[in-house]
Amino acid sequence: MSNEIYLDNSATTRPYDEVVQYLAEVNRDFYGNPSSLHTKGIEAEKLLKKARTQIASILKADAKEIFFTSGGTESNNMAILGYLRANPRAGKHIITSEIEHPSVLEVFKQLSLEGYRVDFIPVDSKGIIKLDMLRKAADKETALLSFMYTNNEVGSNQPITEIAKIRKELCPSGILHIDAVQAFGKTDIVPSYMNIDLMSVSSHKIHGPKGIGALYIKKGVRVKPILLGGGQETALRSGTENVPGICGFGLAAEIASKNMDESYKKVSALRQRLVDGIRANIAAAAINSSDETLPYIINVSFPELKAEVLLHHLEQRNIFVSTGSACSSHKSSISHVLKAMGVTPKAIDGAIRFSLSASNSYEEIDETIRALKEIIPVISIKRRGKVW
The missing domain is CATH 3.40.640.10 (Type I PLP-dependent aspartate aminotransferase-like (Major domain))
Structure with missing residues (x-):
């Protein structure tokens, strides 16, 4: 599509x-x-x-x-x-x-x-x-x-x-x-x-x-x-x-x-745009991936949310992300990676993985940030009211 x-x-x-x-x-x-x-x-x-x-x-x-x-x-x-x-x-x-x-x-x-x-x-x-x-x-x-x-x-x-x-x-x-x-x-x-x-x-x-x-x-x-x-x-x-x-x-x-060098530069810029946009628009979000990582993977916690719920709200807008490793996403256990890093259970529960490629565009990153900005307040209100 x-x-x-x-x-x-x-x-x-x-x-x-x-x-x-x-x-x-x-x-x-x-x-x-x-x-x-x-x-x-x-x-x-x-x-x-x-x-x-x-x-x-x-x-x-x-x-x-x-x-x-x-x-x-x-x-x-x-x-x-x-x-x-x-x-x-x-x-x-x-x-x-x-x-x-x-x-x-x-x-x-x-x-x-x-x-x-x-x-x-x-x-x-x-x-x-x-x-x-x-x-x-x-x-x-x-x-x-x-x-x-x-x-x-x-x-x-x-x-x-x-x-x-x-x-x-x-x-x-x-x-x-x-x-x-x-x-x-x-x-x-x-x-x-x-x-x-x-x-x-x-x-x-x-x-x-x-x-x-x-x-x-x-x-x-x-x-x-x-x-x-x-x-x-x-x-x-x-x-x-x-x-x-x-x-x-x-x-x-x-x-x-x-295309390795060219792809790396583009993805680095995409990553920075996404991280900056999340930090500027979602105050509660915590970036779990450090700046020294390869730019292709960004793990972000939205502590007041259930990651799976956010994933499906994004999917409704044709934005596809992950809650962690695809090889273990169907299991109920929490991320062993984030746990080993000392991330709190609450933050792990709301962790989303955004993984990029050079085929992504700046417009797609901007649209993802807009979607997060619009979706998260709605989910938070529903969660406080315990209605999903």
Whole structure:
């Protein structure tokens, strides 16, 4: 719809028009199985190689270090479980933070039931891990550390360089996994320069198709497959490759990388306009995202309101936002990210996530601010009267 205002880009993005066209072309004309030995299969295999090279080029990595998956969740599972299963003697201690994506947190919780000693590092009020606590937790028995580059609810960036230094100093035999799903295509990441061993990325966060992602595995790092079958992806990820999805991912990544600086500048300006407008017009609102975050995500609390009620009032005006991570929005539990940051339960109850992309406009931000200014007083009056 041309009049919709989509501000939920951290949940998923609208695919680029070029990607949609390319997907249709590949589906129609290059439908062969890449494992087939005939011409149609060879054509599909060439397209896979092209997409793999596109992703690798952006990360300044070797194409042999890129392995396609079904998305961020599988990449995170493959990185953590695959490494630990392939290296059972590496140690029984693993470290992550309190504000990770469920596809990391749930894996760590399961591993704790399987005999692993797990440390969940706390964060400060800005959503940054406490490096002093990481120093206390890391030791020679640490096999793996896993941290999210950019948090999906508040946009906080972890100090990856400092984390890598601590890893090298205190647990040199441990490996570092980074969940870069929200950061890839929005900021420069070169895993080899940053001493990252494993890194997860996803397509649908950068205007590519859903159902496709990738895992960077540094040369020399041993990972055991978590899916068994036909041995695709050099036996690390069995299953017939999603050729159209992979091709769309490669093109989306190339476009995002080419426009990265320009997009960052525009989104930074959009973010500032939104934050300034909220502060100027809604006195009770509290910005939970710090100024040091990537500009694409802004988490705001409206303490006197129920976030879900505000979300649906905005939806009635064709403005689409989120109450938090799309992966856990149907659950009744409060945001574990905001709780770890020390945000009060009342403020968490009224927290909305606005997530931007370069496809948003200044007019859309202005209209969102107008809508908030008009809606919030009405909701507040109804709430005081206990009529929704």
